Amino acid sequence: MQQNIILIGFMGTGKSTIGRNLSQVFGYPLIDTDHIIVEQQGRPIPEIFASQGENAFRDIETNLLHSLHKHSGHIIATGGGIIGREENRKILRELGYVVWLIAKPSEILERTSRNSNRPLLNNDDPEDTIRDLLEIRTPLYRKTAHLGIETDDLSFDEVTTGIIESARYHFGSQE
Numbered sequence: 001m002q003q004n005i006i007l008i009g010f011m012g013t014g015k016s017t018i019g020r021n022l023s024q025v026f027g028y029p030l031i032d033t034d035h036i037i038v039e040q041q042g043r044p045i046p047e048i049f050a051s052q053g054e055n056a057f058r059d060i061e062t063n064l065l066h067s068l069h070k071h072s073g074h075i076i077a078t079g080g081g082i083i084g085r086e087e088n089r090k091i092l093r094e095l096g097y098v099v100w101l102i103a104k105p106s107e108i109l110e111r112t113s114r115n116s117n118r119p120l121l122n123n124d125d126p127e128d129t130i131r132d133l134l135e136i137r138t139p140l141y142r143k144t145a146h147l148g149i150e151t152d153d154l155s156f157d158e159v160t161t162g163i164i165e166s167a168r169y170h171f172g173s174q175e
């Protein structure tokens, strides 16, 4: 197994922030799949969804995951919908230690309402969308992750420390 730490979880659960923290503390470079896609495509995610559609975005996401296959020693923060495809879930597990960041729907709503970068939530009832998507995705996050962390009552530093300790244990037990 490759020695990456991969962060999965719903929009607004702190994957990018925790990813940056882990990158600093662990000394592993950060790969943020959404950021790479925006750089590659030269436009923001809402524009990719609007002009090419969600499926095209998912294809770009899957291609990017394939291109990460040879990477090791990285922190990989992913977009919340990356677990939708079985092909992606398989690659994520092969890439390393998969950590699922969990937050309550109310917390997700609070965090995601701060900007309009998320096309799936740019509608009249984002709360309802969050509940629907969580219902579909929760079993997929669960079966992809090696570890799930409830983040609601923890600081970003506490989440980061927990991940570091369990990742060290996980990688250590494989040697």
Ligand code: S3P
Binding pocket: 009, 010, 011, 012, 015, 034, 045, 078, 079, 080, 081, 082, 117, 118, 119, 120
């Ligand atoms: C998505 C989550 C977003 C981004 C895109 C689709 C999703 O990433 O990939 O808007 O389907 O949940 P974040 O989870 O970083 O917000």
